[in-house]
Amino acid sequence: MIGDPSQPRPSEDAIVEYGVLRNLRSDAAQALLLLGELRSLTGWDDDTLCAQLGCHPETWMVVGGRANTYKDKDKDKTDLDHSLRFLKLIREVTGRLDLTRHRREVVNAAFTACADAGGVVPERVPRILAALEERSDGDLTPSELLNLGEIGKAWRQVALNMRSGRAYERSTATAKLTAPLQSHTAHLSPERLTLLAQPNAEDLLGSRVAVSMRKHLSAPGCAKCRRVAQEMGLTELLRTADLHQAAAA
Amino acid sequence: MLCLHLGPGRLGLGLIAEELDQSHFSVCLIGSPGTGREPREYGLAFTDPDIGLEYRIVDEYSDAATVSELPSRILSEIGSTAPLLITCALAAQITTRMEFLADVIDRRLAGSETVLVACENEPHDAYRELARRCAGKFVTCPCIVDRICAWPSTVTIDENGETIVIEHRRDDENRRVVLVHPVGEWVIAAPQPIPATLMQLQRAPLVQITHGEITGYENRKLWSVNGVHMVLALVARLEGIRQLPLIEPYQQAFLQTAMPLMAQITAAIEDQYPDIPHDPDYMPDRIRAFAQAPDTTARILEQTLKRSDLRAFMGRLNRRIGNAARAAHKAGQSCEPFYEAMTLVVDVLSSRPLYYRETEPKPIDDLIDQEVLVMFAATLADWLDGPRAQDLQATLGRALNAHRSL
Numbered sequence: 001m002i003g004d005p006s007q008p009r010p011s012e013d014a015i016v017e018y019g020v021l022r023n024l025r026s027d028a029a030q031a032l033l034l035l036g037e038l039r040s041l042t043g044w045d046d047d048t049l050c051a052q053l054g055c056h057p058e059t060w061m062v063v064g065g066r067a068n069t070y071k072d073k074d075k076d077k078t079d080l081d082h083s084l085r086f087l088k089l090i091r092e093v094t095g096r097l098d099l100t101r102h103r104r105e106v107v108n109a110a111f112t113a114c115a116d117a118g119g120v121v122p123e124r125v126p127r128i129l130a131a132l133e134e135r136s137d138g139d140l141t142p143s144e145l146l147n148l149g150e151i152g153k154a155w156r157q158v159a160l161n162m163r164s165g166r167a168y169e170r171s172t173a174t175a176k177l178t179a180p181l182q183s184h185t186a187h188l189s190p191e192r193l194t195l196l197a198q199p200n201a202e203d204l205l206g207s208r209v210a211v212s213m214r215k216h217l218s219a220p221g222c223a224k225c226r227r228v229a230q231e232m233g234l235t236e237l238l239r240t241a242d243l244h245q246a247a248a249a
Numbered sequence: 250m251l252c253l254h255l256g257p258g259r260l261g262l263g264l265i266a267e268e269l270d271q272s273h274f275s276v277c278l279i280g281s282p283g284t285g286r287e288p289r290e291y292g293l294a295f296t297d298p299d300i301g302l303e304y305r306i307v308d309e310y311s312d313a314a315t316v317s318e319l320p321s322r323i324l325s326e327i328g329s330t331a332p333l334l335i336t337c338a339l340a341a342q343i344t345t346r347m348e349f350l351a352d353v354i355d356r357r358l359a360g361s362e363t364v365l366v367a368c369e370n371e372p373h374d375a376y377r378e379l380a381r382r383c384a385g386k387f388v389t390c391p392c393i394v395d396r397i398c399a400w401p402s403t404v405t406i407d408e409n410g411e412t413i414v415i416e417h418r419r420d421d422e423n424r425r426v427v428l429v430h431p432v433g434e435w436v437i438a439a440p441q442p443i444p445a446t447l448m449q450l451q452r453a454p455l456v457q458i459t460h461g462e463i464t465g466y467e468n469r470k471l472w473s474v475n476g477v478h479m480v481l482a483l484v485a486r487l488e489g490i491r492q493l494p495l496i497e498p499y500q501q502a503f504l505q506t507a508m509p510l511m512a513q514i515t516a517a518i519e520d521q522y523p524d525i526p527h528d529p530d531y532m533p534d535r536i537r538a539f540a541q542a543p544d545t546t547a548r549i550l551e552q553t554l555k556r557s558d559l560r561a562f563m564g565r566l567n568r569r570i571g572n573a574a575r576a577a578h579k580a581g582q583s584c585e586p587f588y589e590a591m592t593l594v595v596d597v598l599s600s601r602p603l604y605y606r607e608t609e610p611k612p613i614d615d616l617i618d619q620e621v622l623v624m625f626a627a628t629l630a631d632w633l634d635g636p637r638a639q640d641l642q643a644t645l646g647r648a649l650n651a652h653r654s655l
Contacts, residue, residue: 048654101655105601108651112599112644152487152600166640170592177589178484180505189489195410204410 027080034087041091042107043100052107053090054115055083078122085125086114093132096147098206106146109155118165131161140187148187148216149209186225188213193229197237211244218245250449251326253353255279255346256338256368257310262291263398263427265336265368266307268435268453274334276307277323281342282314292426294401296542300431304424316352327353332362334446335387338394343367343375354383363387364446366437368394370467388440390447393466395474395535396433396455397542401426404491411606412491414547432538434470438463465522468572473514473532476569477507478539480590482549483597491546500540507536509586513577520580547605554597556604556652557611563624566594571628578632588633595641599648601655618649 039049090110094103110128117124132143132154142161145154159171175182188196192213195204202210216222217229218241229238252269254261257278269276280287287310294302313319316327327333335353339346350365357363365387367376372391380389400416407413420426436457439447443458451458459466481503485491490499511532518525553562574587597603625645629638 044654052651052654101602104655108648108655111651112647115647116640116644152596152603156596166644169637170595170640170644173585173589173592174487174596177480177506177586177593178488180502181484181488181499184499184502185488191489191491194406194491198406198410200408 027084030084031080031087034084034091037091038087038094038107041094041100041103044104049107052104052111053087054111082122082125089114089125089128093146096208097149097151098208102149102151102206102209105151109151113155113158113162113167116159116165116167116170117162118168127162128158131158134161136161145187147209147212149192149205149213150187150189153187153189186228187222188216188225188228190228190232193225193232193234193237197234214241214244215248217241221245250332250334250446251275251277251323252334252336252446253277253279253323253327254336254338255350256340256342257287257291257425258338259398259400259427260368260394260396261336261338262425263293263429264394264396264433264435264455265338266291267293267305267429268450268456269334269336270305270307272450272453272456274449277309277311277319278307279319280310280312282312284312286310286312288422288424290424292420292424294426294428296397296428296430296538302426314349316349316356324356327356328358330358330361332445333357333364334450335363335365336368337365337376338368339373340369341373343373347375347379350379351382354379354386357386362444362446364444365389366392368392368435370394370470388444390437390439391463392435392437393463393470394435395470396435397430397538399428399542399548401428412547428542430538430542432534436463436466465518465525468522468576469518469525469531471569472517472573472576473511474535475565476514476573477510477532477536478549479565479569480510480593481507481536481539482546483590483593485546486550486554486603487593487597487600500537503540504533504536507532510590511536513582513584513586514573516582517573517576517580521576551605554603554605555607556601557607557613558617559598559621560617560624563621563628567624567628571630571632574632575630584632588637591629591633591641595645595648598645601652613649613653621649622646 035046035049038044038053039046042049042052044052090107093110094106097103097106113128114124117127119127132146133141135141136157140148142154142157145157156171156174159165159167160175162168192205195201196210196213196217198204205213217225217238219226219238221241226238229235252274254265254269254276257266257280261278266276266278278287289308289310290304290306292302292304309320309323311319311323316324319327333353335350337343337346337350354363363386365376365379367373367389370393376389380387400418402414402416405413405415418425433455434457435453435455436459437447437450439458439460441460443451447458450456484503484506515532519527550562553559553565555562570587570590574584577587578584622642622645626638626642629641633641
């Protein structure tokens with residue numbers, strides 16, 4: 001696993017014991033590699049990362065390295081497949097953001113979405129992936145919101161798109177409460193628009209996210225977000241977003 | 250007729266002194282000892298542009314530490330048989346003014362009318378202690394105060410992207426200026442017959458004198474003003490709206506957001522307190538006031554939405570929303586809007602960036618978090634069904650736990 005060598009490494013013995021190093025294509029090795037990437041992306045140590053993911057390094061090793069010791073091999077394989085899909089999902093969505101604190105938020109949000117997705121466990125990750133790409137009423141998909149750094153909004157929409165489970169029920173209730181505001185609010189929150197107008201926007205929002213936000217705002221861009229920015233008096237922001245976009249083009 | 254007002258802060262100037270002025274009291278404002286001489290004039294910046302900025306003058310301003318240091322004219326009136334009204338908006342600072350108040354009351358001539366009104370929604374225990382010490386020498390009247398009074402402020406963003414609110418408490422001539430919304434009320438529970446001081450005070454437009462228990466008014470204010478404002482502030486926080494006022498379409502949207510909750514609270518109030526006169530404009534007026542007052546969302550949430558210790562937040566949530574939900578449940582309401590409010594609470598509390606920055610960052614304490622979860626369970630008790638309550642508690646518990654690593 002990638003990381004600070006001075007950190008405790010509870011899984012090292014297991015890596016050797018279960019032969020991960022002999023076969024890097026094995027599921028166990030894949031899991032470890034993904035965990036390593038996530039460790040690097042989030043800056044968390046093994047224990048913290050696995051606690052946030054609802055697992056423990058040793059559990060991963062046992063699942064990946066000793067599947068043949070379980071009574072029900074098919075179930076083990078199914079569980080492992082789910083775990084790998086889950087880790088790949090987390091790695092994918094986390095990697096889109098630039099700042100460590102934002103990536104950590106995404107890990108937590110994705111974990112909650114999966115834990116409270118309801119339904120059959122192996123189907124949860126495919127449902128989340130579908131929900132991330134679902135476009136409602138021609139609006140942005142949660143995946144696109146995530147690229148704009150709207151983490152909370154994106155995952156609330158994921159929960160709504162999943163259409164069942166505890167996360168869906170909670171999001172439906174919150175959405176009902178905030179529904180009257182939705183026709184007035186834009187994709188980018190006023191708070192984050194203010195940050196984008198700061199001279200150090202890249203530091204505050206992350207460079208790729210700031211670029212995506214400017215692109216979203218630049219003419220003709222998103223009329224709703226441009227209107228909100230105008231109402232907030234951020235005309236200079238709109239002008240620079242247009243300039244950035246023209247330069248990029 | 251003289252009124253001594255202790256605590257000339259936002260509420261003291263924005264509601265109390267204003268209403269005393271409207272009912273033609275001679276007012277002596279008493280500030281903290283040693284704060285120096287203040288101008289007798291202060292400004293009220295009304296959010297209604299048709300009214301704008303108006304200045305008022307009080308008769309006296311004093312920062313006297315002891316009664317003897319008060320102006321001689323005031324001292325002679327205290328020592329006369331003329332009725333005396335004392336109003337306090339001191340919050341916890343009342344403890345530092347106990348001796349002062351006891352001395353004022355002691356100087357009153359036997360048989361003269363002395364009325365004390367503690368202008369706090371949750372009066373400090375010190376008022377009870379004062380009533381015990383000076384038993385029979387004065388009448389104390391509980392009251393409910395309600396008006397948006399804020400120091401004019403501007404907002405700037407620091408290099409970390411954090412909002413910094415800068416208050417502008419004084420104008421160019423060093424006069425204090427308070428920003429006020431025209432909507433408000435000051436309900437006072439008076440004994441019968443009504444004392445002369447309160448007879449005069451009730452001439453003020455926002456003053457309402459009532460008899461007997463004031464709990465109904467208190468809960469109406471707590472649930473429908475503070476409770477609904479708390480929910481709307483959380484909505485604003487979730488939507489990333491830092492600054493009010495909101496443009497007109499937003500105001501309507503906030504009103505619509507609050508409607509279902511308001512309807513259930515109204516039903517609860519009517520069921521529990523049938524004696525309170527029904528006012529169809531009471532809640533809509535206050536929702537508009539929330540959205541119209543130039544203010545920050547932080548004013549309502551900042552003090553309590555701090556990650557290291559959410560107990561104050563939970564205490565308020567239970568008193569303002571939990572109690573309202575229980576009353577609505579008792580009145581046969583569905584309580585769905587309250588459930589929606591609670592999912593909103595969990596959404597906001599789950600998102601680490603939505604908390605306000607602490608001036609001195611403190612570590613997350615397991616025991617405090619446990620207490621917070623118990624308080625949250627108490628908020629949901631007796632109105633929300635078991636599975637939903639358990640789900641909300643579990644989600645919040647997991648989120649608080651995850652924050653340790655953020």
